[in-house]
Amino acid sequence: MKTRVTNSIRALRFARGEMTQAELAERVGVTRQTIIAIEQGRYSPSLEMAFQIARVFEVPLEQVFRYTEGESRRR
Amino acid sequence: MAFQERGIWVDAVVTLCSFVVYSALVLVRAQGIPLHRVAYVAPMLWAIGIGILVVIVGRIAAGIGWPEDCGKTDARDLEIGRFGDRVGQSFLGLSGLAALGLCMAEASHFWIANAIYLGFVVSVLVGSAMKLAAYRQGIPDL
Numbered sequence: 001m002k003t004r005v006t007n008s009i010r011a012l013r014f015a016r017g018e019m020t021q022a023e024l025a026e027r028v029g030v031t032r033q034t035i036i037a038i039e040q041g042r043y044s045p046s047l048e049m050a051f052q053i054a055r056v057f058e059v060p061l062e063q064v065f066r067y068t069e070g071e072s073r074r075r
Numbered sequence: 076m077a078f079q080e081r082g083i084w085v086d087a088v089v090t091l092c093s094f095v096v097y098s099a100l101v102l103v104r105a106q107g108i109p110l111h112r113v114a115y116v117a118p119m120l121w122a123i124g125i126g127i128l129v130v131i132v133g134r135i136a137a138g139i140g141w142p143e144d145c146g147k148t149d150a151r152d153l154e155i156g157r158f159g160d161r162v163g164q165s166f167l168g169l170s171g172l173a174a175l176g177l178c179m180a181e182a183s184h185f186w187i188a189n190a191i192y193l194g195f196v197v198s199v200l201v202g203s204a205m206k207l208a209a210y211r212q213g214i215p216d217l
Contacts, residue, residue: 002213029149030149031077031147037210037213042212043213045151046150
């Protein structure tokens with residue numbers, strides 16, 4: 001079941017010297033399976049976890065996560 | 076497979092096996108006598124007791140077998156656990172209602188006890204199935 005939250009974690013990992021999922025999981029304080037689930041769009045992280053992930057990559061939250069549905073309705 | 080996911084597999088398999096063994100014992104004892112007169116108490120207590128012990132041992136063995144993420148739990152594990160328990164526990168409510176109805180109908184203790192036990196078993200199996208599906212496909216919006 002795909003979430004409506006898309007993300008650029010995979011691209012950001014590779015841009016940060018091919019950071020592994022295990023390394024990211026360690027730095028965020030979650031399991032590797034959770035990082036895999038987020039990357040594949042099977043799990044929407046909490047706001048706190050989303051901020052922690054963005055902090056690891058040192059980028060704003062919107063550069064990591066996007067909420068796809070509803071954007072077109074607001075326009 | 077996550078540490079918690081392996082534990083859920085242990086719960087489901089052990090619960091199913093203990094129920095199957097219990098049912099087989101009761102059916103064997105029921106040869107030639109009505110089902111509600113079967114001495115079910117000892118097999119049920121043994122099935123529940125051994126089931127709990129095997130779950131504990133199985134979870135420890137799963138941790139020893141895959142030590143890399145042993146004991147690690149995060150927010151996703153907790154969310155999935157809550158989701159599965161919420162679905163599974165609805166069957167406990169149903170079995171409670173069934174037991175209540177059987178009491179009111181003055182049914183034998185055999186049927187009342189088995190309705191409650193079946194509720195526990197179905198609750199664990201459905202809850203586990205929901206959790207495993209959530210690990211693989213994501214948590215559905217309820």
